[in-house]
Every structure is written in structure tokens, then in C-alpha cells.
Amino acid sequence: MTALARLLAALFSRPATLAMMAATALGYALLFLWLSGDIAGGGRGDVRLSITAWHRMFESRGPLRFEPVGLVELGPWVWTLSPLDTLIALGLGLLLGGNLAGLWLSRRAPAACPRRAPASGGLAALPALLAGGACCAPLLVVWLGLPIAGGLAVLAPWLIPLAYLALLLGLVRLAVWREQQRHQARGGGR
């Protein structure tokens, strides 16, 4: 736990890693919301915001998917705004950003041992991109026309929790690796 706290402190105290995490969180959230259908085309060039259904904020429409409360129109884009979907997307993006920034940090530090920092954390963000989608199938599957929606639908309830767990594990592995590096460096210095 201390190792993870140290890594987080390092990530949040440096402007470069902080910027990397913020940019990744935003980019991933936009991608997630686009692939889950919350952000889509259909805008008519206007800028418009209408919030009409706050009372539906906590209504579920699928595993870890919640009802939109309003519509944001921005140029050609329409965002059916679900605050909880957005929070989930930003949370995943932040964890992905933490993994990427942590990896960058560890690659920049002078290596005390030949073993490289674990780099698989970023892949953990992929399953969640298949979680959302059309009424009955992930949008990627619809667009690609793959007859695998039946199998994915069985996994659907687990995809987002799985992504969260895998991203957290990625961060923990990075933190442990950094701690081992610190110990190696201290041992070498004596």
C-alpha cells in the first residue's frame, strides 16, 4: 500500500505526469463515450444544452450503464449526457493515464536492475471499450459486423469491473517495481 501511495504521490506532484494523466483521462473518456453511443453524430451545428431528466440519473440501462439526463449539442456532435457514465469513463481514463504516466516515469529513472517496468497496464483499458454500445450489441461489433455479440453479451456485466481491476493491478505492479528499484538503488549505494 505504501508503494502505491508513493507512486501516486509521485504522479500527482509532477506537472508532466499530471498533464499526461489529465489528457489520457479526457481522451479515453471521449473514446469510451463515443463507443458506448453517448457521444454520436446528428448535431446540426448548434451549441445547445438541455437538461430535462435529472430524476433518471441513477436509473440503470445495463451493467454499469445509466440513463442520460440531458442533451448537449456541439456542432456536428450530440452528447446524451449521463453523469454516472461520464464518471465511470473518466475514472477508467484516469487509471489508464496513471499506468501510462507511471510507466513513463519508471522508464526515465536510471534502472538499478535489468528487469524492465511492467508495461501491460495500458491494455487493461481495452475490455471496457466493448462494454457499451447499441441497444443490444457493442458498437464496435455492430460496425465491424462480427457475429460475436452473443458471447460478448454474456461477458458484458464484467467488462467494466474487469477493466477497473486490471488497471488497478497494473498500477500496483508499477508501484512494486518502483519500490524494488529504490531498494536496489539503496543497496547499490552502500
Place this chain on the structure above:
Amino acid sequence: MMARALLTVILGLSLLLAGAAASWAAAPPTLSDPQVPLAHSLAAFRQAVRPGGPGKDGIPAIDRPRFVSASEADAWLASGDRVIGLYRDGEARAYPQRVLVWHEIVNDVVAGESLAITYCPLTGSALGFRRGDSEFGVSGRLLNSNLVMYDRATDSEWPQLLGVAIDGSLVGRGLVPERLVWTTWEAWRARHPGTRVLSRDTGYVRNYRRDPYGDYNPVAGYYRPESRRLFPVMAEDTRLPPKAMVLAFREAEGAAAVSLPALREAGMVRLTLGERAYAYVVIHDPELDTGWVFRTSAGQAIDPASLRFGPGGVSGPGIEALEPVNAFQVMWFAWAGFHPDTLLVGEGGVP
């Protein structure tokens, strides 16, 4: 002590019975002997049900539909946009596909009759059913890629294309169908200038300008005839491309599908079903681009030139004496999944 326990048991049983009686009283009107040929046992259908992704009511039915006039709808419906039309006792309603793709079921009341207007985007099928005092909802499950509905009175499960309960207390019973028409907004508006149109003010926030699966105007994405289905089916039939739209109907003696290009070209198709060779006539409606099906006797003459098309469908000499049969448009792969023994008219050309 003993008497109190007995009283509690009796009270509990009475409450249970009262609850069951109340849900039965509110159950949708059903037929004990549905005129639907079942290619599989109900148990086999139950086993083939798959989760679709969203949970129960994750796709929310519209329970309090609002309507706008045709001229108001002109502002957001293009001429070629698909609508699901209903005409009953002088009332015409249009349910835009781009609204129904997000909700799949509208619990409506038309001309005093409580109806469920149902649409499954994955199988391109729009079917109407009488619902009595019950409402229908989306179970979030699929059978042969087709919407499985549930009724809120008894929680029985009804695959839309079958219209027969495969699970729950109404298992084996069939719903009473109501004819819907799959056509374009332009065609429906021309046939029914006074039609009311389902409003986008549904009580839910959705992007009604966009269909997550593709487009019908022009046909694109998931709706392309050659494109692949997404969910498994119980039977496959390659006589037509998977998503070619057919006009389909069935009665106890069998199921039939007529390919739409063939129907358009022929104008009228005659066919027989079952061992006793029941005869049917399918008449193409050139304005709505749909078909009207009637049970007929083999020698009964109908002159296509004398037919007229109006709000109630087709009319003309000899038509009034025929028995109308409910028909609907549906993607071929789904129809063949439920009815692998279906007759297909127009395979590879005009019959």
C-alpha cells in the same frame, strides 16, 4: 397457538391466490390455441434464449406516448424515413423507426383498444399485439436475435416474432396480433394525411437523429441485406441474403415468406400451405410497398386491375369475402430461424 398458525397460513394463501388472480385478470388477452406453427418445443426455445446486453427494461418501453401532427413531424422526419403505421377504426398513427429503435415497445391505446406496438431493430420486424390491461416491456433477452418481451401482469416471456409465451404462467398461449405497416413517412402521410405521429418527447433522453445500427434512408450498416447477423440463431437458411426483407405470415398449417422484389414485380402472388393445401393470395400495395394477405379458395378470381388501396388496405370485387391474415415485414434470417420449414416465394426471382 395452533389456531393462530392455521389462521396465518390461510391468510398467506389467500393473499397469494388474490395476487395471482389479480395478475391473471390484468393479463393480456391470449389465444389458448395460437395459430403459429412451432418448429421447436417451448423448452428448446427457452434454452436458446440469450442475454442481449441490457438488462430487463434497460431498453425502456414508452408507456405514456405523446403524439404530434403530420405537419409538425415533417420538421424532423425525412420523406424516406421508415415509419411503422397503424390504422384502426378511422385512427391512423405513425411510429417513426428512429424513435422505436431506442425503445422497441410502445404501450398505446388506439381507438379504445390497448395495443403494444413492438419493433425489433435486430430482425427488422414490427408487430402489433392487443395487450388488455397489461403493459409490455423489454426483457433484455433475445431469441434468434429477436426481441423477447415480457408482460408486466404475469411476467411471461414472449419472443416478438413468435407471439407465443415460452416462459411464465401464460406459457404456450398466443397473443392476438394487430396489423402494422412498415413503410416510408412519405407513403404513410400520403395514405393517411390526418395521421398522428409518435413524438420524440418520450420522457427519456435519446439521440433520436441517429440509429446506432445503421440507416434505412438509404440502407446502410447493420441493415444491409448482405451484412452478417450479430447473435446466434436456431436454424440458418441461405436461400436469401440474411437481412433481405420478406413479407411473412403464418397460420397453424405452415409459414410463408414472399421476397419483396418478387412481390413488387408480380403484383399478386398465390400460394398454398400445408398438407390440406390451404390457399392464400398476397397482394402488393404499390403505394405503401407492403403486402396484404388473404385466405382464399383455390379458384376464387381476383382481378388485380380492379383493386383499390385506401386507409384500411386493399379493397375491390371479391376482396370483402376473403379472410385477412396478419402479415409483417422481417429480415429473412430471423424468419428462417423461427420457421425453418417456411415456404419461400421469389427465391432468386419472380414466382
